[in-house]
Amino acid sequence: MKKSALFFLCFLIVLPPLHVFAQQKVPILIYHSIDEFKGQGSKELYVTPGNFEKQMIYLRDHGFTLLTFEQWDDRKKVKKPIFITFDDGYKNNLNAYNIFQKLKNEKFQPKATVFVLSDFIGRSNRLSQSDLKMMVDSGVVSIQSHTATHPDLTKITNFEYELKKSKEKIQHITGKPVIALAYPYGNTDKQVVGETNKFYSFGLTTTPELFSEKGMKDELYYLPRMYIKYSTTLDEFGKIVEGK
Secondary structure, three states, X not given: OOHHHHHHHHHHHHOOOHHHHOOOOEOEEEEOEEOOOOOXXXXXXXXXXXXXXXXXXXXXXXXXXXXXXXXXXXXHXXXXXXXXXXXXXXXOHXXXXXXXXXXXXXXXXXXXEEEEOHHHOOOOOEOOHHHHHHHHHOOOEEEEEOOOOOOOHHHOOOHHHHHHHHHHHHHHHHOOOOOEEEXXXXXXXHHHHHHHOOOOOEEEOOOOOOEOOOOOOOHHHOEOOEEOXXXXXXXXXXXXXXXX
């Protein structure tokens, strides 16, 4: 065999599979209300319990691993990582929690993150302190911060109350660390990131794309999320999570 041919054969043997070079793309999904739409509020911010269950079954049957931000580094250890998030802490998020409990088995261990507004905890349409404690103690849900009162953080000065105090209140209720902040309206800027960095390890936007590591400064404070809406079909959901 000629030397050139032998070299080429050896090169093929040691060449890693092409997928090794592919940049990992991780979906972070954003939900709000898991309930039937009854005519109040924005319809697109609702997902019916029936559709949500179908979406979670899709993830289960297609080999996804659901993670929380405490498990961020695990995204590199599993084949198809995904993060499920809910904003605002609505009482109807208990519907999602019950669906998780229904679908849970030895192979499928659902996890999700609920971003709550600390000053709204216990209101009639919001999760109560006992709800939050129950969800956290189950090991299924991580409770994180969506600020205290849902302001546009790019337009305020009282960061300590909105960021630090909300974190402390939630931690006092759940007994667990609060490490992630979902920016209200998805709005952030350099100053907001600087303030968030004082109290949190992650900041979440509503930039509609999958997360891929780019090595940029403060990358974990600009995490993108993909909206799942009332009108999202199961086919569309599959394309979103598969990055198609």
